[in-house]
Amino acid sequence: MKSQTPRELDATPDEEPITPRAARIQDVARLAQVSTATVSRALSDPARVSAGAKARVSEAIARLGYLPNSAARSLRSQKARMVLVVLPDLSNSFFSEILQGIEDRLYEAGYGMIIGNLDGSPQKEARFAAFTATGQVDGALLLNGHLFGQTRDGHGEPMKTSVPLVALCEAIPGADIPQIEVDNRAAARAMTLYLAGLGHRRIAYVCGPAGNVLEVERCRGYREGLEATQLGFDADLVLPGDYTLEAGIRVGQTLLASEVRPTAVFCSNDEMAIGLIRTLAAGGLRVPRDISVAGFDDIVFAAMADPPLTTIRQPRRELGRKGASVILDLLKGQGVPKRIRLETELVVRESTAAPPPQG
Amino acid sequence: MKSQTPRELDATPDEEPITPRAARIQDVARLAQVSTATVSRALSDPARVSAGAKARVSEAIARLGYLPNSAARSLRSQKARMVLVVLPDLSNSFFSEILQGIEDRLYEAGYGMIIGNLDGSPQKEARFAAFTATGQVDGALLLNGHLFGQTRDGHGEPMKTSVPLVALCEAIPGADIPQIEVDNRAAARAMTLYLAGLGHRRIAYVCGPAGNVLEVERCRGYREGLEATQLGFDADLVLPGDYTLEAGIRVGQTLLASEVRPTAVFCSNDEMAIGLIRTLAAGGLRVPRDISVAGFDDIVFAAMADPPLTTIRQPRRELGRKGASVILDLLKGQGVPKRIRLETELVVRESTAAPPPQG
DNA sequence: TCGATTTATGTAATCGTTTACATTCACTTT
DNA sequence: AAAGTGAATGTAAACGATTACATAAATCGA
Known part of the structure; x- marks a missing residue:
């Protein structure tokens, strides 16, 4: 057996350490008697490992309650499995229903959602833009009608971002990014x-x-x-x-x-x-x-x-789901349509009628 | 001069590479003629570096448009600067106004906010709980009235989480975590x-x-x-x-x-x-x-x-801000009150009056 | 003036994964 | 039987920051 990591030294033999830190892939590998590479493969591409190894790995994972550390994973794979949603006003129920659709779809794909609530603050916007540059998110959905670093009046150099962007609801004039909207x-x-x-x-x-x-x-x-x-x-x-x-x-x-x-x-x-x-x-x-x-x-x-x-x-929820789908496709490297238009419906209720006769 | 990273080889000398990847701390260090440690310190604790070094580092950072990679930072420092907010229904305007308060306060402290919209799904809940275990978030605010892994009826072992939790709005019966609520x-x-x-x-x-x-x-x-x-x-x-x-x-x-x-x-x-x-x-x-x-x-x-x-x-927004403040204090290792109660106000409008005489 | 302290900086280990590359072994194929 | 294939696995090098430790220079007290 090879020498272990220093952390091992904390634990007295045959006794649980006082504060058991989270299990790492190493711990799983050791318990399953395979290499860390095999554990990693068992998780990401199970078809590539033998049935026996797979079983031992699953067993070990279950026993240790192992969950892969996301920072390490992001660092190595250069993916955050996270999408930023920028919107002008979180408390507006119009947006929050769209958010639900987005969250729902992202969830299905194993992605998380970070909220960027602008609240009319340009500084906030700059910081949210930074999220795309620091690798915190893999892409962004913009519900605010303009690009990062672009003020509402269209002046200001649009900030260069290297991640996929998608415009939701409000088409962004002059921006060459996919747009999902209603007509x-x-x-x-x-x-x-x-x-x-x-x-x-x-x-x-x-x-x-x-x-x-x-x-x-x-x-x-x-x-x-x-x-x-x-x-x-x-x-x-x-x-x-x-x-x-x-x-x-x-x-x-x-x-x-x-x-x-x-x-x-x-x-x-x-x-x-x-x-x-x-x-x-x-x-x-x-x-x-x-x-x-x-x-x-x-x-x-x-x-x-x-x-x-x-x-x-x-179709607010649908709008959100669609937006999320488009950005997920983009992240997979798939092509997406430049513009998607969803149908609206005229809902006639009781606030409208023929005008009064003498009107 | 020492040998450089392999990535350097991509670039022909005196010419920009085709796709300039994001600058790393190494690049800044080289340009500023200091070590990476000094760059890191200049950012996190400016008082510890000399004025001259500080100036050169700032200059280099500005020139390169450097932004620290957050995955690397999280991995090393074991902090994500991110808080999870779990709530039952995102489209409910009641919650989304609280969210605004939370986001606002977290933003001030340089933290981001990940939304966990439960939508009545226990699987979702499990995955959001995992966010706390994978190091994706440093803490969680619970607006849903129960702990992770605990069903509404109180059965089910509450999932062990190692990160600070705070209950917002709904006190969580039997849970020993700080609570912010109205009376x-x-x-x-x-x-x-x-x-x-x-x-x-x-x-x-x-x-x-x-x-x-x-x-x-x-x-x-x-x-x-x-x-x-x-x-x-x-x-x-x-x-x-x-x-x-x-x-x-x-x-x-x-x-x-x-x-x-x-x-x-x-x-x-x-x-x-x-x-x-x-x-x-x-x-x-x-x-x-x-x-x-x-x-x-x-x-x-x-x-x-x-x-x-x-x-x-x-006071919804205030409730959110307070909740965020409490979890931030907890993350700083400060003690926090077990329970905070905010005042409500009876707003008399026109839907109430004395009962009809014969009532 | 000499050791002790402080200040500024550098070196390199470390965080926990993923993955390129190497290796082994069992099967074909000729 | 030798060579070639493919499957399963292991080894170790990244990813890009932070930070413990070491070192060098400057300041200080006696």
Whole structure:
């Protein structure tokens, strides 16, 4: 028998050491009477080891409760089995449902998920970018609409990253990375057409934050919808918003105070629509009898609004799973489509109806 | 000059290699004309290196864009600078706001956050537990009310973990780990007393899933509140729920169909309260005129319900930050309090009022 | 001025895997 | 029977940092 590692010396013979440190591959190898290489192979490529050895290794692993040290494994194999997910706001339920899909798919593939919650901080972004450079993660899913080191306005050199990146939800303008998204433009167009089809002539639009890629698409869809129905685009009917409940409330107050109101309001997300409905109702307007309101996203509370909200359903969980799948393919070295578009669905509930006669 | 690493051979002299691999500490050391030890020290303990060396090292690091490889660092130092957060449901906005607090605090301390979304799967749990054993994380925050390897009913040997654990939100019965929570019992008692104070005599309680630690506390608080006001506890007034919107809807349907109704319903979370209000309103009952409804948690949509929901506000973000702080202290080897309780606040909105006269 | 202490630095072992390469042995194949 | 194949395994060299220990130079106290 060969000389053992120094650590062995801690233990008195025939007695357990006080604090048994985690078993290493060496310990398994010794107990199974094989080399460490065989243990490693038994785990990573069982077909390459004999049945006998395999059995002894499994036995030893079970006995010792062995789990391979991940740092050593990453260091040697240059893979972390970990994916970074960068997103602007973790507490937004829209993102967290996508996260579920991502986590689920990554889990299946044996990968872990590290969360990078930007919270509007550029420093945070830089540090998350570093995760890709330090080898902590093998790739990143970007839900924030821009590349690392690129500010929202498009200035700033995009940071060079050597790991695969995938854009989720928001296409990243000018970036040559795979994108998974829903067809925001088509969906917004469909909603606009639906409202026009109910007879509305003055359809307002509550937009998202300026410069947001998502917003650009949705707004364009709204515009296209108007133009397709000969209604024409009127800039006065575009009301400023920022995807928050509060924005919806503000818009509601503005509308209550104004003389001529639109007969329908299409909000570019559900939070704003819910805030809006609430405010209109408090101000004495009946939705949808006096004014129709529609949203976008179909968050869980959309169906719980009063009245239940007409909106666009996005396959959020599926979006997440798909994004994870794409990055996993990329990590396997497989080719992936440049762009994947998932279908949306117009969900008609009770917040929309034909406009009032004299409207 | 000593012989260099084999990798050097790839590069033709005076010419950049085709794919420049990431710089290593060796490269920095060579450029700065110091040893790797000095580079390492310049980064981890700048006070120990001379000003001149420090300057040359910084210069070299900047020039090479050097970032230390995290696997190597973890392997040698036996620290991952990473914390696991285990939670039952990522898409639940209640948890995701706590997550924000956690992430925020961990970020400040230079730690990353790995998400373990259980999704009701015991296998997932086992694998997340393994994260602590493979050295992938230095500690774990448990938001799921039980230890690794312990099933909800308390059976099953809790898995031995060598890393610090901290329980967040739900105290873990019998586990000897630090706990950060709000005083659910006191808050539920306060809400019950408030409803009784409005004049209600029949106050129903919609409970959470059986066996849930949180639920046990809240229910006890409800009971204590009733007993403190001489109303007495009536098991018939405890309605089954599971913290979902759907449960609220079911309870609403039950109430609409029943002859004698409570005049107030205290739901053990907001989702159920919102589903309930919605269903009661659809069934023709006016809240709070005919029946009062209260929730627990104060999620963002509570204020947007119609009518806005009376509920208990929990400092979610603060809860997350505190939890992260405690585990960071533990990782530093500092002592921490066994239990931390954060204050809640009774938020009175418009879903509660005095009972109808003939009630 | 001389040893003792402090400060700055270097050398090399170490963390625990994976894996390129070498070796052994049992079978074919001619 | 010799050579060639393939399967199973072992040996030892990476992976890239941290850090114990050694050494050299500078500072200090007497």
